[in-house]
Amino acid sequence: MGTILKCTNLAKSYGTTEAVKNIDMTLEENTIYGLIGRNGAGKTSLLNIITGSIFQDYGEVEIAGKKINRSEDIEDLCYVKEKILLFNHVKVMELLEIASAFHKNWDWDFAKDLLKMFELNPEKKFRQLSRGMESHVGIIIGLASRAPLTIFDEPVLGLDVIMREKFYSIMLEDYSNYPRTILMSTHLVNEITKIVEKIYIIDSGKILLHEDMDSFRNKSYYVTGNRKGVENFIEGKNVIQCETQGNIMIAALFDTINDKEMHNARRLDLSIDGMPLQKFFTYFVDGRNHIE
Amino acid sequence: MSRLLSVVKGSYGVLRVYLMILVGLVAIAFFINLLLGIGNINRNSEVSSGNIVTIFLLIISGVLPLYFFKRIINLGASRKEYYFGTIIAYIFWVAAFSVFNIIWFLLEQNVFIEYKSYFNIIEIFGWDRYGVIGMFIYQFSTYLFIVAFFNLVFSCFRDRLALGIYILLAAAISVSMSISSLREAVFKGVAILFFNPTILPSTILTFALIGLLFMAGWFFTTRREIYK
Amino acid sequence: MKASFDDIQPIFQQIADMTEDHILNDTYGEDEQVMSTTQIAKTFQINPATAVKGINLLVNEGILYKKRGLGMFVAPGAKEKILTKRRKMFYQEYVVKLLEEAKKIQLSAEDIINMIKHESEGY
Numbered sequence A: 001m002g003t004i005l006k007c008t009n010l011a012k013s014y015g016t017t018e019a020v021k022n023i024d025m026t027l028e029e030n031t032i033y034g035l036i037g038r039n040g041a042g043k044t045s046l047l048n049i050i051t052g053s054i055f056q057d058y059g060e061v062e063i064a065g066k067k068i069n070r071s072e073d074i075e076d077l078c079y080v081k082e083k084i085l086l087f088n089h090v091k092v093m094e095l096l097e098i099a100s101a102f103h104k105n106w107d108w109d110f111a112k113d114l115l116k117m118f119e120l121n122p123e124k125k126f127r128q129l130s131r132g133m134e135s136h137v138g139i140i141i142g143l144a145s146r147a148p149l150t151i152f153d154e155p156v157l158g159l160d161v162i163m164r165e166k167f168y169s170i171m172l173e174d175y176s177n178y179p180r181t182i183l184m185s186t187h188l189v190n191e192i193t194k195i196v197e198k199i200y201i202i203d204s205g206k207i208l209l210h211e212d213m214d215s216f217r218n219k220s221y222y223v224t225g226n227r228k229g230v231e232n233f234i235e236g237k238n239v240i241q242c243e244t245q246g247n248i249m250i251a252a253l254f255d256t257i258n259d260k261e262m263h264n265a266r267r268l269d270l271s272i273d274g275m276p277l278q279k280f281f282t283y284f285v286d287g288r289n290h291i292e
Numbered sequence B: 001m002s003r004l005l006s007v008v009k010g011s012y013g014v015l016r017v018y019l020m021i022l023v024g025l026v027a028i029a030f031f032i033n034l035l036l037g038i039g040n041i042n043r044n045s046e047v048s049s050g051n052i053v054t055i056f057l058l059i060i061s062g063v064l065p066l067y068f069f070k071r072i073i074n075l076g077a078s079r080k081e082y083y084f085g086t087i088i089a090y091i092f093w094v095a096a097f098s099v100f101n102i103i104w105f106l107l108e109q110n111v112f113i114e115y116k117s118y119f120n121i122i123e124i125f126g127w128d129r130y131g132v133i134g135m136f137i138y139q140f141s142t143y144l145f146i147v148a149f150f151n152l153v154f155s156c157f158r159d160r161l162a163l164g165i166y167i168l169l170a171a172a173i174s175v176s177m178s179i180s181s182l183r184e185a186v187f188k189g190v191a192i193l194f195f196n197p198t199i200l201p202s203t204i205l206t207f208a209l210i211g212l213l214f215m216a217g218w219f220f221t222t223r224r225e226i227y228k
Numbered sequence C: 001m002k003a004s005f006d007d008i009q010p011i012f013q014q015i016a017d018m019t020e021d022h023i024l025n026d027t028y029g030e031d032e033q034v035m036s037t038t039q040i041a042k043t044f045q046i047n048p049a050t051a052v053k054g055i056n057l058l059v060n061e062g063i064l065y066k067k068r069g070l071g072m073f074v075a076p077g078a079k080e081k082i083l084t085k086r087r088k089m090f091y092q093e094y095v096v097k098l099l100e101e102a103k104k105i106q107l108s109a110e111d112i113i114n115m116i117k118h119e120s121e122g123y
Helices: A043-050 A092-101 A108-117 A131-144 A161-177 A213-217 A227-233 A259-267 A277-291 B002-038 B055-074 B079-110 B131-155 B160-178 B180-194 B199-221 C011-024 C037-044 C048-060 C078-104 C109-121
Strands: A003-014 A017-028 A032-036 A058-063 A077-080 A149-153 A181-186 A198-203 A206-212 A220-226 A239-245 A248-254 A271-274 C064-067 C071-074
Touching (some): A003 A043, A017 A043, A043 A058, A043 A149, A043 A181, A092 A108, A092 A131, A092 B002, A108 A161, A131 A149, A131 A161, A161 C037, A161 C048, A206 A277, A213 C011, A213 C048, A220 A227, A227 A248, A227 A259, A239 A277, A248 A277, A259 A271, A259 C078, B002 B055, B055 B079, B055 B131, B055 B199, B079 B131, B079 B199, B131 B199, B160 B180, B180 B199, C011 C048, C011 C078, C037 C048, C078 C109
Parallel strands (some): A032 A181, A032 A198, A077 A149, A149 A181
Antiparallel strands (some): A003 A058, A198 A206, A220 A271, A239 A248, C064 C071
């Protein structure tokens, strides 16, 4: 599979604050990625650099093999910002018409379906929209553009749970029919674990981890049991969090456990459970902050 | 091409409210004054409505770089498309207002004169000396120069480099205004650019400067960062 | 039908298991079409690549076959294959675990056999 986005050694500071620190990122074609991090971790700064909204202090960005520079159009890109900027007095339909000109794969039939699905009146002026409806406009542009690289920055932020579910379903269905690379930043970690194929975890401007969701599942576990047993079991393993309550110990592992070890654990009366991404994220990011 | 047109269309979407408000206000003021003139209540000379409405050109040279720039790029335009589309919009509006003011000026000279007299920039600066074509060329080049200038000023609004240029420019202006021989030279320069009886060379010179201003505007447009 | 997934197994594995269950309980007969990966992705809100991976697992085992342009179908003899496989797994997955738990709560093998007999009579 080809590469759609390649960032090498990106860095950006605002004054003395380093927002992005030496980030490398490679996104393959036709894959859904999640970029997760806390508020202020550098997600938006990174996305702004990738899309040419702001400029890196050093490093390079390549989209579909072309290095991006300050003036040229990035043909294969659609970037939906966290908050679509108000276009006062312009109707939703007019806005879509303007946006459609800039995206070569734009599908009007799909855009019109989306308007219905998101219950948006195209004749409404932009200033009359609620926060949620503004987000819907951004989502419609992001989906209908079908750009080979579509970037959503916190797409579901202003959406209620029903609209969020709708967005995920529609995106997954359209992605199956028209594969493309979608990079979605979010801090709602649990909602995207099944939706994305790969994740990048960012914290204080650095990429801490990138991983395939399937292999992530194969190596994030809780081991619970009596203290001695757990201690024996986790020896030599990558433990990201450990908690002891009396004689009971719960260890969070980021490591593989083979069949033999599974069997052993059962014999030692240890229970092994899968760890949700959100928990892993919390331990992983929080743990690092304590160390630093 | 359709991408540039989309930029122009988008700019109109943003600007039309300002245009309507301005045209509405100027039209109301004009009719009130005309009626007062007809009723012989107030026959004082007024500034031409054709000139007042041209303020719109100042509005667009502020609104497009400050308000429209981020938004159209947000929708997927490149900086280049934004900039060329904006220049097209500038040229269109400058031409439109030049033509409108000519028509208005002729109306003032031939129809409204019965009731009221007006100050029109065309007459004041002597832009009527080469007939209708001359009026257009003088106005078009002068207005476009002003638009290009303000476009530059607002395009480098937050640029550190531009801040230096601003300070230098302000210093240069105040120095040249306070020394009388320099002051004369400045006025002469302005006269050559905009009111020169030899229309061709001065127009060419003005356009060269306009080109320079737009190029400088482009330089700063490629440096602008969009955070939100 | 399963509506959610657990955290311990990869989702594609769970998709494969679910489809096998549907074949075992005759929801899908031989040569009948199964849910497309797009439908699976949409219904369960999972990444389509994951759905493809799960379905491909079954294609590789000869449980499903692909008709070009039409979709995925249940292969002849699929049920038998699944039964053989699951029976092999049954000992490890259920019997061993059962005995481990029984040991923990001090049940003898005999107790368990009695329980099974008792439960089976109900059927």
